[in-house]
Amino acid sequence: MRGRSALSGPALRMGGLVLALLLLCVVGIVTTGGRFASVGNITTLLALAATTGVVSIGMTFVITGGGIDLSVGSVLGLSTVWASTLSTQYLAEDYGWWVMVVTALAVGLAAGLVNGALVAYGKVPAFMATLAMLAAARGLAELIAGRRTQLVEVDPFLDTFRADLLGLPVIVWIFIVVAVAGWFLMNRTTFGRRTVAVGGNPEAARLAGIKIKRHTLYLYGLTGLTAGIGAVMALARTTAGSSTNGTLLELDVIAAVVVGGTLLAGGRGTITGTVLGVLIFSTLTNVFILNNIDSSVQAIAKGAIIVGAVLLQQWFAAREKATST
Amino acid sequence: MVDVDPPGAEQQAQQPLLQMRGIVKEFPGARALDGVDLEVRPGEVHCLLGQNGAGKSTLIKVLAGAHQPTAGEVLLDGEPVTIPDPVAALGLGIATIYQELDVVDGLTVAENIYLGHELARGGVTRRSDAARNTREILKRLGHPEISPHREVGSLPAAGKQIVSLARALSRDARVVVMDEPSAVLDSEEVENLHRIVRELTADGVAVIYISHRLEEIRQLGHRITVIKDGRTVATSLSVADTPTDDLIKLMTGRAVEYSFPKRPGVPEAAAPVLEVTDLGLGDVFKDVSLTVRAGEIVGLAGLVGSGRSEILETIYGARRATSGTVRLGGKRLRGGVDAAVAAGMGLCPEERKSQGLLLDEPVYRNITLSTFARLAHSGWLDEKAERAAAQEQVEALDLRPASVDRDARTLSGGNQQKALLARWLVHGCRVLLLDEPTRGVDVGARSEIYNLIRRLADDGAAVIVVSSEIPEVLGLADRVLVISDGRAVHDSPADDIDEHAVLDMVMEGSVP
Structure with a gap:
């Protein structure tokens, strides 16, 4: 419906990502046989992808809206610490496991709103504001935890989030729900439309009457919230809150989003692409680990994939511009 | 065409430094210049007059090597020259100071002045030489207080203009073109600019000066060339002998008359x-x-x-x-x-592409940019309603091509303007x-x-x-x-x- 070049562009990009993912799976099956294709391995792979995945959905929004959030890893770490302090856990014992969840989400949301306020109203460049938050949140987490690992002893919390549902771990279900919700939010709601407008041409959006500052605040709040959800999942997976949780997560997340086809300059974002990007990186890690390949080699392969994906993006963009004139 | 002999006998004796003859410049679908003649003598301030859209900017871009003329010739010292690019123009001694000053804010004054022809030995810039020369040029321009090491971004508009001028002088320009230089300056700075222009002409440099302010032209100019609709309508008029009335008459009136809709008249009671x-x-x-x-x-x-x-x-x-x-x-x-x-209220901004449109989004989303939230149902977009509303306007305004799904980038200027108008029509302004x-x-x-x-x-x-x-x-x-x-x-x-x-x-x- 959207005309030839517009139709072939995104479809082709998605096709490429699916192809890359399938290729990785084939490599996995060929090199390790049943070990890769087993139910157990796929479940592990998805569980590992889930945390990064949820945060990547939030990041897709902020990048599409023309921003960036470097603080997600630190904020996730801070949320795990805050949600697992002795006092939080006492409260959770008394009132129920949801206290920990609410704490994690509230910390994430609050940190995101601080980022958003700095960027939207303080006019601090997003890169700097969230870099400052990256440092500060990590520091605060260390202060609170006293550099110790805080074990989660609230069994109902662990029972709830470490359980399986219909054959899949609960945290994988959380990823699925967040991704589906993110897709609808991006493609079917006014929030998504505003995000694309603000990222694509902020001046045009402003002159059309869109409240771009308020929307920017919301975008960072949303990303912070997904970091809080990620914190709940990390707590469940590692059964401990630690200030080192989520270290360098921002890099994995941004890589997945950009490889997925969201424009780093803003104005175009794809949730489907982000999910595929997350799966590609997780599968890559999984295949490398199964083959006992050094993690350094793995890092190099990651770098190569990122560069390749961005080069492809540029090439597509150039071609689209050429065909549309 | 009106041709008036210049007043002074000494000027009459001079050979023209620069001549442009029958310059034609065609753009796809438009003829911006349709036979322009210009003759500039050394040591004169030659004023170029014309309304917006008359072709002044295109003409100076031809002279600066930014545009290639479709026909016509440029002569320097009586010799025909070609100006394939801006570097060639500078090499010939033609320097242009644009209205939007083209200096790099992040570089120092000296770096800006020597941008593109850095003084260097073996790839290493000779900063002290550049600074010394820069200081000399700035002194000549009456601004010894500007340090060659100062960052250009920290200078006011007038200072940036001085840097632009200094760059022209650093290349030993013989013809300096100035496009509305006084528009960004306050009165004191305008005085200094006029002094510099006079000093330049005293040294034999020819200045082509574009200004809309007749008072300034009278203070500064020697001769005037008037352009209208891409043609020279009067060349080499003497500033002293031409009344304002005549100048305005030459500039007004139009070869292409647009037809305007009839005014029904607004009732007094409205x-x-x-x-x-x-x-x-x-x-x-x-x-x-x-x-x-x-x-x-x-x-x-x-x-x-x-x-x-x-x-x-x-x-x-x-x-x-x-x-x-x-x-x-x-x-x-x-x-x-x-x-x-x-x-x-609705605004269709001056810069359609940078202020008005989402170029990579389909036309209908551009049309409903102010109304998608109103058409939505509790936050859920109603793209069917958006398309229908956009389609209705596309048909009413005869926007072509009539598809609402094409990217806004692919539309022509007129159709992009229609899309913006359609946005406010849907909104109901x-x-x-x-x-x-x-x-x-x-x-x-x-x-x-x-x-x-x-x-x-x-x-x-x-x-x-x-x-x-x-x-x-x-x-x-x-x-x-x-x-x-x-x-x-x-x-x-x-x-x-x-x-x-x-x-x-x-x-x-x-x-x-």
Whole structure:
């Protein structure tokens, strides 16, 4: 419906990502046989992808809206610490496991709103504001935890989030729900439309009457919230809150989003692409680990994939511009 | 063509330094220059006069090597030369100082002056030599206080202009072209600029000076060439012997007459929709008051930099007024753009691509950019309703191609303008603000846009139109305000004033 070049562009990009993912799976099956294709391995792979995945959905929004959030890893770490302090856990014992969840989400949301306020109203460049938050949140987490690992002893919390549902771990279900919700939010709601407008041409959006500052605040709040959800999942997976949780997560997340086809300059974002990007990186890690390949080699392969994906993006963009004139 | 002999015998004896003969420049679908002649002598200030769109900018771009002429020749010292690119122009000794100063803010004064021809030995820049030379040039320009090591971004507009000039001098320019250099300067800086121009000409440099301010031309200029509709209509007029009236006559009147829709006349009883009282924005404009009634089109005429666009943007809330009030339907507007839009105001900005459109989004989403939230159901988009609303406008406005799913980037200028108008039609505006609605729109589409604007007014909208083209303002508007140096100097029905009078007002405005 959207005309030839517009139709072939995104479809082709998605096709490429699916192809890359399938290729990785084939490599996995060929090199390790049943070990890769087993139910157990796929479940592990998805569980590992889930945390990064949820945060990547939030990041897709902020990048599409023309921003960036470097603080997600630190904020996730801070949320795990805050949600697992002795006092939080006492409260959770008394009132129920949801206290920990609410704490994690509230910390994430609050940190995101601080980022958003700095960027939207303080006019601090997003890169700097969230870099400052990256440092500060990590520091605060260390202060609170006293550099110790805080074990989660609230069994109902662990029972709830470490359980399986219909054959899949609960945290994988959380990823699925967040991704589906993110897709609808991006493609079917006014929030998504505003995000694309603000990222694509902020001046045009402003002159059309869109409240771009308020929307920017919301975008960072949303990303912070997904970091809080990620914190709940990390707590469940590692059964401990630690200030080192989520270290360098921002890099994995941004890589997945950009490889997925969201424009780093803003104005175009794809949730489907982000999910595929997350799966590609997780599968890559999984295949490398199964083959006992050094993690350094793995890092190099990651770098190569990122560069390749961005080069492809540029090439597509150039071609689209050429065909549309 | 009028040809007047220059006054002084000494000037008569001089050979022309630069001649342009029969310059033609064609762009796809338009002929920007249609046979321009220009003759400049060493040591003179040659003023280039013409209305917006007459072809002055294209002409100086041909001279600067930025455009290649379709026909015609350029002679330097009587020898034909070709100017394939800007570097070649500088090599020939032709330096151009553009209106938008083309200096790099992040570099120092010396680095800017030697940009592109750095003094270097073996790849290492000779900074001390560059600094010394720069200091000398700046001293010559009367600005020894500017340090060669200062970052250009920290200089005021006048300082940047000095740097541009210094760059021209560092290349031993023989012809210096200045495009409205005084537009960005205050009176003291204009004095200094004039002094520098006089010193340059005393050294035998020829200066081609573009200005809309006749007073300045009289103070500074020797001879005048007038361009209209891409043609030279008078060349080498003596500044001293040509009355203002004659100059304006030469500039006005048009080969291509646009047809404007008939004015039905606004009934006296029509209620005022937009009331602007004593609006001001810092030093940009002051005490602007105007009233627009339903069905009325008010035109703002003025030069670039007179404050017209800023007035529009301040009414719209895109700039925060420092004084005065804006009332819509009797209710005072507060807050930013979103409040104005909610109250029923719409703006089609001057820069369509950078301020108006999402170029990589389909046309229908551009059309519904102000209304998608209203068409949505509790946050859920209704793209079917959006498409239908957009389609209706696309058909009503005859927007081509008629598909609402194409990216906005693929539309022509005129159709992009229609898409912006469609946005406010879907929104249902009571007040429509149009900044240069026909810039970059080809001749055929212009009449369509004019008819469209009139129809909007007939349907009850209050419209304000800003345009650099005076005939457009006069032809389209019911009432005209003339803006000069941030003040409304005239307010009357469009029939009571003509192009000549408007030009007289905006050009005779005091040199700032």
